[in-house]
Amino acid sequence: MLESIGKGGQRRITNILNYIVPLYIERGILTPETLTLYIRISGDGRNVGRKVKHVMVTMTLLNDLNGLQKPDNNYTLVLYPGAESYESLKNALTPLISDLSILKEKGFDQIGGNHWPVELFFSSDWKFLSICLGIKAANAQHFCPWCDCSKDEINTTTKTINKSMDEIKDNYNQINGHIKKPLFYMIPLQNWVCDELHVFLRITDRLWELMLSDLRRETTNEEIWKEKILLEMQRLKITFQFWREKNSNNLSYTSLMGPDKLKILKEFNLIAIFQSTERAIQIQELWNQFNELYILMQNMQTTGETFHYKAQTWLNAFLAPSKGHPNRSNFVRGMYRIQDVTPYIHVLVNHVAEFIEIHHEFGLTAFLCSAVEKKNHMQVCLYFRNTLKDGEHENSRKSAIVEMLEHEISNYILR
Structure with missing residues (x-):
């Protein structure tokens, strides 16, 4: 060595x-x-x-x-x-x-x-797990360690663990996405368990990015909403700042730890940030539903059936289409696109419920x-x-x- x-x-x-x-x-x-x-x-x-x-x-x-x-x-x-x-x-x-x-x-x-x-x-986190399993990274066309889902089906809610470790070990080069023999081939695939912490962190990252995209769409003057966000972070006693990257001039911001992200998910006042109260309420409801899912993941009494139903409901809200005609008063803007669904959202909706059922004697927190x-x-x-x-x-x-x-x-x- x-x-x-x-x-x-x-x-x-x-x-x-x-x-x-x-x-x-x-x-x-x-x-x-x-x-x-x-x-x-x-x-x-x-x-x-x-x-x-x-x-x-x-x-x-x-x-x-x-x-x-x-x-x-x-x-x-x-x-x-x-x-x-x-x-x-x-x-x-x-x-x-x-x-x-x-x-x-x-x-x-x-x-x-x-x-x-x-x-x-x-x-482990997704990167380390995918390396040890010999599968391509999360941005690949066939990305999921546990099922045969492709990016074209990423909004599907009925996928299950349909691979086996014996199949991967013996025929990895014939399975979409797999490029090398798994290192820990002696561990059954259903015992490769997602880490609920990284599920939470990566999905909250996506929700935050999408919220910022909504603010950019609402007003072209980013200084207005940046100042509002900074004031809200001060209220929550969270250290946060924006800056411009030197080479690209792209807007960057402080990378927050889990406790601060959880605090934002639960207590951030979106109505104080958005000009449109209606849009703020839509986003707040989506955040509240995700927070409920996170609490359910940590509760050993949660059943897989209950979690799967609530996760499907949350994804439907995440992908809710617009209603009415854009030029009429009854128009209600939809939420997000299928392209905004991430691999971690796929795991949340399709596989977390399975892991809850398979490993109920330990609970998902045991794999944190x-x-x-x-x-x-x-x-x-x-x-x-x-x-x-x-x-x-x-x-x-x-x-x-x-x-x-x-x-x-x-x-x-x-x-």
């Missing part, structure tokens, strides 16, 4: 399990009667600095539902410098792929302890990747505060990544 990707580091998943399983038994999280270890694999890439990028792959036990969102309960399996790419991941993950195949087939034999059957799961992203942030801080950043004399130099992994191990021991 070092020859292929440089100064990376990895841990054997069996070693981690031999360390944490006794601790989980001691805490009552695992019991011999539990029988099965539910292991979730996740991954993410990050920019550490202007010229440094890291890719991290982690594991956690879904058996510990109350501890899943703690970064320390997501254990680093592989960490290496470089960008997210299929070839680098394939090289880095070779030992892990072998270990996961054995765990899937034979289970885990705890040293001096019990035999545990193993079920494997995968969850916010703890992985938090761990990513913590490791960036660790890189700058607690390592030599690959410095020192060449002959005595220790990889910064090895230093980070050693620091993580010491924290586990202290716990």
Whole structure:
């Protein structure tokens, strides 16, 4: 692996399990009667600095539902410098792929302890998932990891998970959109679960972009609505600003984190921004319906049937056509176009309900990747505060990544 990707580091998943399983038994999280270890694999890439990028792959036990969102309960399996790419991941993950195949087939034999059957799961953002699955990016004609939907059918609401991992593994080059063999071929496709956080973030991004397009259509003087938006952000105590890009002169604005986006979705006063109260109310109703869907995703009592119905209703509202004649008083302008539907909206409407039904014992929140992203942030801080950043004399130099992994191990021991 070092020859292929440089100064990376990895841990054997069996070693981690031999360390944490006794601790989980001691805490009552695992019991011999539990029988099965539910292991979730996740991954993410990050920019550490202007010229440094890291890719991290982690594991956690879904058996510990109350501890899943703690970064320390997501254990680093592989960490290496470089960008997210299929070839680098394939090289880095070779030992892990072998270990996961054995765990899937034979289970885990705890040293001096019990035999545990193993079920494997995968969850990450769309980019990392598509790379590991060997499928084209979200902007491809055939974009969906779970079904055969094309961009021409993106507004369809009746798609289901109609691919299988065995089919993809053996005949990926005959399946639309798939260009490489999946890396985690031992994980069934229904266990590759979408991350509700990224579903929420990317759809709110699209709703915000479409709202700005409505404002541009309403008035050509953008300074008017920009000032109104800034005042509303001040009211909500959200740091936000607009600026022009130097090279293109395109309008850009602050990229907000999840809590601020949720606050905007729930509390932003669109009537104070729009000249047309009617249009503001239309958009507000659409935002409110999406917020309801987000709440339903987080509720373990939600049924797939209920969610699918409400998601279909929301998409119908999103694509509502205009009514009446444009030159008459009874004209009601429609909402958005089919071209405005994104892959994440497709997943929300077609597949989230399926995942709710398939994984009802865990709930979708069990596949949330916010703890992985938090761990990513913590490791960036660790890189700058607690390592030599690959410095020192060449002959005595220790990889910064090895230093980070050693620091993580010491924290586990202290716990």
